[in-house]
Amino acid sequence: MRARRVGLAGIVAACALSVALLPPATATAAKKKTIGSDLKGTPTPGTGYSCGLTGPCAIAQIKLPGDPHGTRAPFKGVLRKWRFRTTDEDPEGSYGLRLAVVRKVGAGASGDGEPVDTRFRFVRRTAEKIVGPEPGTYRFKARLKVKKGDFIALELPYGPDNPSVQEFYVPHADALDYSWFPAPPPGSADNPYEANAETEYLYNATIKKKKKRR
Secondary structure (H helix, E strand, C coil), rough: CCCCCHHHHHHHHHHHHHHHHCCCCHHHHHHHEEEEECCCCCCCCCCHHHCCCCCEEEEEEEECCCCCCCCCCCCCCEEEEEEEECCCCCCCEEEEEEEEEEEEEECCCCCCCCCCCEEEEEEEEEECEEEECCCCCEEEEEEEEECCCCEEEECCCCCCCCEEEECEEEEEEEEEEECCCCCCCCCCECCCEEEEEEEECCCCEEEEECCCCC
């Protein structure tokens, strides 16, 4: 059987047709964006983070140099999913977490810890979600509106009956996060209590771009 010969023009036409039939992957990918940690790395055993007794505290990752995910919403949309990873195997380590949308609203007074002259508004937050006692990556659905430039903060539990949140952060050169003790209630704005460096917290969220009206 003779092999069918295809001229150069036919090859070019076939390639053009195949490219035209490919789904617009880049356009689809641009409609969704994950911000926050890549959830990789191995936390040091026994490391934890405690809010104390006065109220829930919060951590907002502000910079993650070199990470494939940014830390700010790249467009206006809806936060549809969020994730949290821990390597803790403590059978008593179950606790509740929330994710909050936080927005920079300008300068203000210094924080109670290291001076932080930037105010953030805690715009809205998810319902409490239970994590633990098993280690792993926990995935939750959400529906929170976000604006371009918004950050996400992790709200941690407090009180004598809540254990410290264990093994959910790793070293990260030049990273920056802000923390609040206690976390402002939804709709309120406050300065961070302090700025912290060199730490990546293992949580992130996926934002879906809002469709433009025609």
